[in-house]
Amino acid sequence: MHKNSPTDPEIYQDLGQQLHRQGYLKEAINCYQKGIELQGEPIHLWFYRNLGEALLELQQSM
Secondary structure: OOOOOOOOHHHHHHHHHHHHHOOOHHHHHHHHHHHHHHHOOOOOHHHHHHHHHHHHHHHHHO
16 A cells, blocks of 8 residues: 555545544545545554544534
8 A cells, every 4th residue: 555545544534634624524524434444453543533523523513
């Protein structure tokens, strides 16, 4: 896996964080989930933290 490739899970985490900061919660959640899917074992805890925070914000905004 090459850095900056479409299979790099950190790319999806970074994009998710940018979308999250801009308020695009559903899109951010999709990116976080894709990053987790691509990460394999072990999964970095901050991947789950980012996903959890976005899910909570989305739930609170409904």
